Amino acid sequence: MIWKQRLARSLHLSRSKPESRYLQLATYCETRGVQNRTVVFRGFNDSDTQLYFVTEKNCDKVHSLKSHSQAEIAWYFAKTREQYRLRVECNLIGEDADVNDAQCRQRIWQELSVSARESFKPINDSTPANFIVSVCTITQVDYLYLGQSHERYLYQPCTSWQEQSIPV
Numbered sequence: 001m002i003w004k005q006r007l008a009r010s011l012h013l014s015r016s017k018p019e020s021r022y023l024q025l026a027t028y029c030e031t032r033g034v035q036n037r038t039v040v041f042r043g044f045n046d047s048d049t050q051l052y053f054v055t056e057k058n059c060d061k062v063h064s065l066k067s068h069s070q071a072e073i074a075w076y077f078a079k080t081r082e083q084y085r086l087r088v089e090c091n092l093i094g095e096d097a098d099v100n101d102a103q104c105r106q107r108i109w110q111e112l113s114v115s116a117r118e119s120f121k122p123i124n125d126s127t128p129a130n131f132i133v134s135v136c137t138i139t140q141v142d143y144l145y146l147g148q149s150h151e152r153y154l155y156q157p158c159t160s161w162q163e164q165s166i167p168v
């Protein structure tokens with residue numbers, strides 16, 4: 001899958017830039033309308049088809065995603081002048097998760113820095129009740145390169161993730 005290779009390359013080339021792990025996440029629901037905010041990329045699953053971010057139970061994005069699980073991520077790599085727009089389906093893992101999801105939530109909690117954990121105000125070392133992992137399944141990728149040439153490609157599962165060039 002070419003988009004995965006592109007994204008892996010973008011992350012690798014910007015690995016010294018902490019801001020390359022900041023994503024813009026747009027959500028929608030009837031009561032809150034369209035909302036956009038920054039979240040930190042917390043890694044991919046083993047097959048790179050899902051990405052993770054973490055958040056807190058009582059926030060707008062969680063309320064919106066519970067009623068509309070579709071969202072869009074915009075991810076810009078300034079160093080390589082590349083933008084990815086990822087259409088995603090978000091599954092929220094909280095304290096009521098089944099065994100497999102609970103393991104994933106526990107692992108991601110353990111991988112957080114001390115300062116990131118402190119923002120959840122844990123009472124002890126165990127995973128706090130308000131800690132949520134969003135598992136975002138990638139359902140479409142729109143890639144834009146604004147280097148010397150301008151290139152845009154669309155990747156969708158209905159075309160077996162084949163690269164489709166779009167005039168810029």
Ligand SMILES: Cc1cc2nc3c(=O)[nH]c(=O)nc-3n(C[C@H](O)[C@H](O)[C@H](O)COP(=O)(O)O)c2cc1C
Pocket residue numbers: 022035036037038039040041053054055056059060061062
């Ligand atoms: C650089 C940066 C990184 C952030 N990372 C996260 C994050 O990983 N998870 C999160 O819930 N909020 C994060 N925030 C805060 C969100 O952008 C947002 O302000 C907050 O989560 C409330 O959003 P909501 O009310 O739309 O849910 C971050 C903000 C900034 C500026």
